Amino acid sequence: MIKVLRYTEYLYLAVAAISIYKIATLWSVDPKETYIFIFFAVVSIGMFIFRRRYRKRFEQRNKDNQQ
Numbered sequence: 001m002i003k004v005l006r007y008t009e010y011l012y013l014a015v016a017a018i019s020i021y022k023i024a025t026l027w028s029v030d031p032k033e034t035y036i037f038i039f040f041a042v043v044s045i046g047m048f049i050f051r052r053r054y055r056k057r058f059e060q061r062n063k064d065n066q067q
Helices: 002-026 031-066
Strands: none
Touching: 002 031
């Protein structure tokens, strides 16, 4: 289960990277179209941080329960 949580963390980073790429390519064409990608990038980075902290707490709790 912990491996699945780790993969979802990196999935959020991938979404953020794709969004940042789209922001960079679309900004000079139509800045209004990039706002949705800015939103996706910010939310994805926030979710990455949240999921990482949650996974580390989960691992620590399991480690403490095993001892």
